[in-house]
Amino acid sequence: MIRLEKLSKTFPGQSEPAVDELTMDIHEGEIVVFVGPSGCGKTTTMKMINRIIEPSGGRIIIGGEDVTRTNPDRLRRRIGYVIQQIGLFPHMTIADNIATVPKMLGWDKRRIAERTDELLETVGMDKSYRDRFPKELSGGQRQRVGVARAMAADPPIMLMDEPFGAVDPITRERLQDEFLRLQEEIQKTIVFVTHDIDEAIKMGDRIAILREQSIIAQYDTPERILTDPADAYVEDFIGAGASLKRLSLSRVRDIKTSEWPVASLTDSHEEVLQTLKRSGKDYVLLLDEGRKPKRWVGVAELEMDGAPLRNAGWPAVAIVEGKSSLYETLDTMITSYKGSAIVVDDEGRYESVVDFGTVLQAIEEMRPEEHRVGGGA
Ligand SMILES: Nc1ncnc2c1ncn2[C@@H]1O[C@H](COP(=O)(O)OP(=O)(O)OP(=O)(O)O)[C@@H](O)[C@H]1O
Numbered sequence: 001m002i003r004l005e006k007l008s009k010t011f012p013g014q015s016e017p018a019v020d021e022l023t024m025d026i027h028e029g030e031i032v033v034f035v036g037p038s039g040c041g042k043t044t045t046m047k048m049i050n051r052i053i054e055p056s057g058g059r060i061i062i063g064g065e066d067v068t069r070t071n072p073d074r075l076r077r078r079i080g081y082v083i084q085q086i087g088l089f090p091h092m093t094i095a096d097n098i099a100t101v102p103k104m105l106g107w108d109k110r111r112i113a114e115r116t117d118e119l120l121e122t123v124g125m126d127k128s129y130r131d132r133f134p135k136e137l138s139g140g141q142r143q144r145v146g147v148a149r150a151m152a153a154d155p156p157i158m159l160m161d162e163p164f165g166a167v168d169p170i171t172r173e174r175l176q177d178e179f180l181r182l183q184e185e186i187q188k189t190i191v192f193v194t195h196d197i198d199e200a201i202k203m204g205d206r207i208a209i210l211r212e213q214s215i216i217a218q219y220d221t222p223e224r225i226l227t228d229p230a231d232a233y234v235e236d237f238i239g240a241g242a243s244l245k246r247l248s249l250s251r252v253r254d255i256k257t258s259e260w261p262v263a264s265l266t267d268s269h270e271e272v273l274q275t276l277k278r279s280g281k282d283y284v285l286l287l288d289e290g291r292k293p294k295r296w297v298g299v300a301e302l303e304m305d306g307a308p309l310r311n312a313g314w315p316a317v318a319i320v321e322g323k324s325s326l327y328e329t330l331d332t333m334i335t336s337y338k339g340s341a342i343v344v345d346d347e348g349r350y351e352s353v354v355d356f357g358t359v360l361q362a363i364e365e366m367r368p369e370e371h372r373v374g375g376g377a
Pocket of ligand 1: 042
């Protein structure tokens with residue numbers, strides 16, 4: 001979709017290039033994140049893609065067409081752009097802000113109005129915001145409008161320069177999640193700039209870790225970068241906790257969970273005891289009529305006659321869903337009884353149990369073979 005070939009930029013009066021012969025391919029429908037230290041050339045590189053900054057050397061090829069020297073206005077209409085600090089026009093209403101590009105393209109009023117309403121809905125805001133001004137919105141709402149404006153003419157490519165940089169961490173996380181959900185539908189080709197490696201890991205299908213002058217240190221999936229960093233520079237950039245970060249990329253449904261004994265709250269003590277003994281485990285999970293997890297019980301509780309199973313043992317509270325990350329699962333386990341978490345479906349029905357051993361095994365399998373215990377060189 002986008003090919004950069006030996007793309008370079010030397011600013012007037014500078015002896016060194018800000019971007020030095022960058023070559024890379026960006027595939028259709030993927031989010032590629034540029035990440036690197038301040039001043040390494042991320043923004044300059046991104047702005048060359050829509051030629052807000054004109055390259056001093058090299059080529060930009062979009063969809064097979066060399067656009068390095070074609071009409072830049074035509075190019076920019078194919079590329080949505082979300083910039084740092086939002087950049088809404090303060091004197092224009094939200095609707096007019098969103099309609100900037102469609103107006104330039106000469107759409108009629110009705111089509112523009114319909115598109116504006118549709119986009120407000122897409123980014124989770126209702127029509128009542130149409131006639132407000134940017135200063136009457138929260139930071140998070142302004143960011144959403146910035147995204148809506150970039151999508152207005154439905155461009156196949158979006159450039160996003162620290163699009164969620166100007167909000168608090170909680171709003172930021174929400175905007176990231178919303179945007180990832182949206183991307184599943186819209187499937188744009190996205191170049192995303194950030195200096196935050198955690199944001200890069202979360203948002204990127206692939207990440208380009210850049211050195212000074214936009215020289216690529218590693219260009220790969222988040223999983224590969226975390227498990228197999230190319231060199232000490234990349235390792236340093238990832239920072240501490242690479243293994244924990246890696247866990248945030250795996251879902252509990254993707255790992256092999258162990259067999260666990262389960263019984264029903266309506267079973268007799270004796271039946272449950274037999275199930276437990278057959279399993280070789282220390283405790284059984286009791287489910288209600290709707291297969292929802294309720295209690296953990298062990299031999300001691302079961303041998304104590306009289307107490308109904310409904311109140312026996314410990315409440316089953318450490319619960320995750322199949323789509324939960326291993327990071328969340330581990331967090332849940334740490335605070336749970338006996339260090340295990342119960343996996344349920346989206347209706348809350350029992351699916352499986354994961355314990356520390358299972359997660360440790362999954363971590364071991366994530367590592368490159370040569371680093372595994374007892375494996376390879
Ligand atoms: N218009 C300009 N004229 C001269 N030098 C510039 C200009 N714009 C950027 N630079 C220089 O080019 C280099 C790369 O800047 P760029 O803004 O691309 O970095 P960045 O990686 O996006 O940084 P940050 O994370 O701080 O935004 C820097 O050394 C910067 O000072």
